[in-house]
Amino acid sequence: MEKIIEVKNLHKSYGEVQAVKGIDFYVETGKLFAFLGPNGAGKSTTINVICTLLNYEQGEVTLDGLKLGVDDAKIRQQIGIVFQDSVLDNLLTVEENLRIRGSFYGLDSKSLEQAIEEALKVTDIYELKNRRYGQLSGGQRRRTDIARALIHRPKILFLDEPTTGLDPQTRKSVWNMIEHLYKNQGVTVFLTTHYMEEAAKADYVVVIDNGQIVAKGTPIELKDKYSTDSLQVKPINKHEVINLLKKEKLDYSEISDLLVIPLNSTIEALPILKLLDGAISAFQVLNGTMDDAFIGITGKEMRE
Amino acid sequence: MILSLVRRNIKLYFRDKASVFFSMLSVIIIIGLYVLFLGKMVQGSGDFAGEAARFLTDSWIMAGVIATATVTTTLGALGQMVDDLTKKINRDFETAPIDRWKIVISYAISSNVIGILMSSFTFVLAEVYIVAYGGEIVGFIALLQILGLIILSTITSSAFLFFFVSMLKTMNSFSIISTIVGTIIGFLMGIYVPIGALPTAIQGFIKVFPPSHMASLLRQVMVNEVVAMEYLPREVSEMLGIQFYFGDTVTSQFSSIMILVTTTLVFFGLSVLIVSKRKREA
Incomplete structure (x- = not known):
């Protein structure tokens, strides 16, 4: 068993408000990890810290053996993030979006073209590549967001509520793609979701509430214990x-x-x-x- | 990385037709007002030039229009920075392995490129207008001078505006700033009302307000194509804000340029200070 993300005693507060009050957990390599919690529980704060977006006061976080706060540039090379709100440009085409964001990772132009091609295929949006992002449907956008997150072949993929706001059918097809990714591409998936049927498919679940971890285990363990x-x-x-x-x-x-x-x-x-x-x-x-x-x-x- | 971000910002600016239109709105309004009644107001000032009167006032207004364009189009382009912040697109950049200064500098570079392109385009339209009403196309030397001034003005505007825009957090506040700039720029550059017609105190303010020197420098070059500067009567020059007088000394082109360069350096420094102080979201 290899730990690709390890969080020890993490603290983060906004002024007087303690958002995260010393949490510990780890994520195993190649697994689907679900991070759950009600709104305002400290879920987003924790993810933002791990994704190098936020500073933290206390604790130790390592990603793929790299120390957060020290090796941030290297960590950023290893993580792909699908944000809750889309972060691509509506006025640019799918391909233009991928090319611009892909250029951040120091690939030469040939590898970049290859990476774009691959990301388009993995997420099944190849035929959409010349469409403007803003004109895509919700599900197509989500696929494009995921393609963007995969463009540099990250080891860890963060998915922040990837299926929220999609209709049930689209949600299912996006979810199938996510499952396919982590089963066949060896990507570690760090997921937050509102849908318990998705969390139930995770290898391991951690539940956070009021800035503290209130339960962890496999979905079966949690069901046995708490329901x-x-x-x-x-x-x-x-x-x-x-x-x-x-x-x-x-x-x-x-x-x-x-x-x-x-x-x-x-x-x-x-x-x-x-x-x-x-x-x-x-x-x-x-x-x-x-x-x-x-x-x-x-x-x-x-x-x- | 910087190059691809710059290309992105430029593409986004030109694909958003509304933002292109609004960043040119002040220019369109000024030309409209000039055609409707501003032209009549300043016509008298050009009478001494005889047959070239129309050529002179046209050149004068167009110099102001180009100076305005260097400010408003640059500002329009900087809107991308606020837009990215409000849409949280900056988070995607900040979680990628690129240095933050590269992200910031790419906004500055693209606003300069856009400002120069749009102002040069405005200049072409201005020449078309001048020639259509019986004026002559600018000479080669003047053309180079005008292009040089467009570049200098754009860089100054960009540095000056970047400082303010980098403090904005919402698109709403950006629209307010755009509206204010779009409204007062015509006054500050002495276009809506010729500088000489304003109260002395306000004249004093305009003369020390750096952007007005952009207009002054451009007017000197463009009006020089009609009447050589040394034959231009002082009262006309002063009235139309072609040259600024402090007492009996006229501001030289060199000092106007120095004012612009200094403004650029000061605001560039301030912007660097602000951006480097702002670390990760608290």
């Missing part, structure tokens, strides 16, 4: 089922004509189903979701 599984049954006779549950001292809640019984693990559903056999007409065993886990951790809904 509960449940059994939903549809009683034939509600009274009878409730009496049975009460006798066994089982918790339950009513949701319209259903009864919901919380479980520690899905396997616990079996004895209950045996007990209720004959008294119910339908049942469903539900796994906890990342959404539940997120609310469980922060006490807040993700989309505010």
